[in-house]
Amino acid sequence: MKLKLALxxxxxxxxxxxxxxxxxxxxxxxxYAKEAEQMFRxxxxxxxxxxxxxxxxxxxxxxxxxxxxxNPPRKIGEKLEKLNAATIRYPVDGKxxxxxxxxxxLAAVGTGGHIGFIQPDPPGRxxxxxxxxxxxxxxxxxxxxxxxxxxxxxxxxxxxSDDIVKYAxxxxxxxxxxxxxxxxxxxxxxxxxTPEQITHIVAFLIxxxxxxxxx
Amino acid sequence: MVQRMLKTVVGVALAGAFGGMAIAQDSKVxxxxxxxxxxxxxxxPADLLEVKGESLWSEKRGPKxxxxxxxxxxxxxxxxxxxYASLPKYFKDTNKVMDVESRLVHCMVTLQGFTPAEATRQxxxxxxxxxxxxxxxxxxxxxxxxMKINVPATHPEEAxxxxxxxxxxxxxxxxQDFSCSICHGQEGKxxxxxxxxxxxxxxxxxxxxxxxxxxxxxxxxxxxMQRRLIDCMRQARWPEPNYLADSIIALETYLQKNxxxxxxxxxxxxx
Numbered sequence: 336m337k338l339k340l341a342l343x344x345x346x347x348x349x350x351x352x353x354x355x356x357x358x359x360x361x362x363x364x365x366x367y368a369k370e371a372e373q374m375f376r377x378x379x380x381x382x383x384x385x386x387x388x389x390x391x392x393x394x395x396x397x398x399x400x401x402x403x404x405x406n407p408p409r410k411i412g413e414k415l416e417k418l419n420a421a422t423i424r425y426p427v428d429g430k431x432x433x434x435x436x437x438x439x440x441l442a443a444v445g446t447g448g449h450i451g452f453i454q455p456d457p458p459g460r461x462x463x464x465x466x467x468x469x470x471x472x473x474x475x476x477x478x479x480x481x482x483x484x485x486x487x488x489x490x491x492x493x494x495x496s497d498d499i500v501k502y503a504x505x506x507x508x509x510x511x512x513x514x515x516x517x518x519x520x521x522x523x524x525x526x527x528x529t530p531e532q533i534t535h536i537v538a539f540l541i542x543x544x545x546x547x548x549x550x
Numbered sequence: 551m552v553q554r555m556l557k558t559v560v561g562v563a564l565a566g567a568f569g570g571m572a573i574a575q576d577s578k579v580x581x582x583x584x585x586x587x588x589x590x591x592x593x594x595p596a597d598l599l600e601v602k603g604e605s606l607w608s609e610k611r612g613p614k615x616x617x618x619x620x621x622x623x624x625x626x627x628x629x630x631x632x633x634y635a636s637l638p639k640y641f642k643d644t645n646k647v648m649d650v651e652s653r654l655v656h657c658m659v660t661l662q663g664f665t666p667a668e669a670t671r672q673x674x675x676x677x678x679x680x681x682x683x684x685x686x687x688x689x690x691x692x693x694x695x696x697m698k699i700n701v702p703a704t705h706p707e708e709a710x711x712x713x714x715x716x717x718x719x720x721x722x723x724x725x726q727d728f729s730c731s732i733c734h735g736q737e738g739k740x741x742x743x744x745x746x747x748x749x750x751x752x753x754x755x756x757x758x759x760x761x762x763x764x765x766x767x768x769x770x771x772x773x774x775m776q777r778r779l780i781d782c783m784r785q786a787r788w789p790e791p792n793y794l795a796d797s798i799i800a801l802e803t804y805l806q807k808n809x810x811x812x813x814x815x816x817x818x819x820x821x
Contacts, residue, residue, distance in 0.1 A: 363716045363717045363719065363720035363721075364713050364714055364716055364717025365713050365716075366713075367710055367713045367714050367717065368717050370714065371713070371714035371717035371718065371800070372717070372721075374714060374796050374797055374800065375717075375718055375721065375797045377795075377796075377797075378791035378792055378795035378796065378797040378798070379789050379790075379791055379792065379795075380789075380790075380792060383789050387789040388789060390723060390724045390725060390787060390788050390789065391723050391724070391788060391789070392723060393721075393722065393723050396727075397722040397723055397727060400722050401720045401721050401722050401729065404720055404731065404735075405720075405722075405729075405731065405732070405735070445742075448725055448726070448787045449784055449785070449787060450784075450787065450788075450789060451784050451789055451790040452790060453674075453780070453781075453784065453790060454781070454784060467742060468741050468742055469741065478742045478743050479742065480739070480740050480741040480742050480743075480744075481738075481739050481740050482732075482733065482736075482739045482740075482741065482746075518732040518733075519727075520725075520726040520727045520728075521727055525725040525726070525727075526725075527725050527726065
């Protein structure tokens with residue numbers, strides 16, 4: 336009995352320790368968080384178009400990620416992942432592999448979506464996935480970033496099973512369905528890329544003919 | 551200034567030599583470094599602006615026909631040495647935490663009689679349109695060259711501003727889910743080939759903050775810290791905060807607090 340109790344105690348301690356460690360991380364802004372939010376909101380011109388100002392809104396994922404400095408406790412992370420997985424939509428024809436050549440173009444484009452009075456994008460500026468900002472992809476492009484993992488040989492290493500194709504599509508559509516508070520944007524959720532454009536990037540990752548899987 | 555320029559040239563040459571070994575085949579990087587060296591060959595263009603700022607500082611201007619020589623940037627009227635390195639700080643006379651730019655504008659209004667709108671109309675330069683504020687801030691910044699950044703944020707109002715800056719640093723929003731932290735909260739990462747500093751550490755924040763204001767080769771202009779941070783928000787696809795907005799001053803306080811102890815090397819020259 337005593338042994339059982341001791342074991343139970345040791346186990347609960349072991350389980351509680353990580354939770355306690357996470358609790359010790361203070362919310363950014365501490366006791367001034369609320370005031371800081373008001374101050375931030377009050378920093379913008381009153382004549383900003385309202386669709387600009389909606390970009391300051393935070394959904395539950397953004398708010399929670401900020402609160403935990405992008406490192407939420409696993410339980411809360413799982414909740415966010417379920418929430419985000421439920422947002423994923425697929426192309427009408429159900430085809431998840433598009434044209435890798437289109438995907439290659441989208442992966443390189445880092446422009447689009449800039450607003451403001453000083454240096455907004457000209458009308459009609461192409462919006463891309465900007466994958467190279469954070470990922471290594473085709474060997475020939477040496478100017479790649481390292482915030483995300485290398486995706487070189489993505490298809491060559493993982494194959495092109497339905498599961499892998501769906502994973503690639505889902506991850507691009509809503510990255511937070513897999514790892515809550517990841518640095519990666521949720522391209523589909525925000526309509527930054529259309530489902531069709533996402534299938535092109537999937538093809539760029541998966542297609543054996545894609546430069547990602549050559550060299 | 552000459553000594554500083556020499557140091558910069560040697561530094562860039564060394565960086566070029568070491569970088570060159572690792573990325574010998576990368577012609578894009580080589581081109582970029584060549585552009586840097588070319589720009590440095592005749593000195594940092596910001597040095598010219600520093601000279602202009604010096605004369606603007608002592609020139610009698612504005613409705614009150616007064617110079618800025620009595621401006622109190624936190625260390626007493628007219629005391630410039632080390633002032634930039636210890637800003638933002640709390641000022642009793644305005645009951646506000648102010649950065650170098652908001653304090654400078656305050657002096658242009660109170661000493662020279664400009665309206666706030668007049669003083670800030672050209673807060674950043676455009677091709678063919680120079681900015682007095684950029685020149686003055688470059689001059690004031692250079693007066694802290696070689697000194698340690700010193701923003702411990704011990705005054706309660708400063709401590710509060712630093713915390714509010716931290717809040718904004720981690721705040722995620724917009725169509726790309728960005729925050730400052732996702733790119734500047736970890737070690738050893740890059741965007742494309744641009745290396746990113748971890749601004750939550752003294753080393754990372756120090757490396758970033760010590761060289762501002764900075765001449766930006768890609769922009770052909772000197773950028774102040776306000777300009778830098780307002781453009782970060784644009785890159786995050788958010789609307790632009792107003793010039794001198796408290797949220798920018800809060801971010802500056804957070805970053806300068808993190809950077810405290812780092813020796814200034816300003817004006818800098820960057821991509």
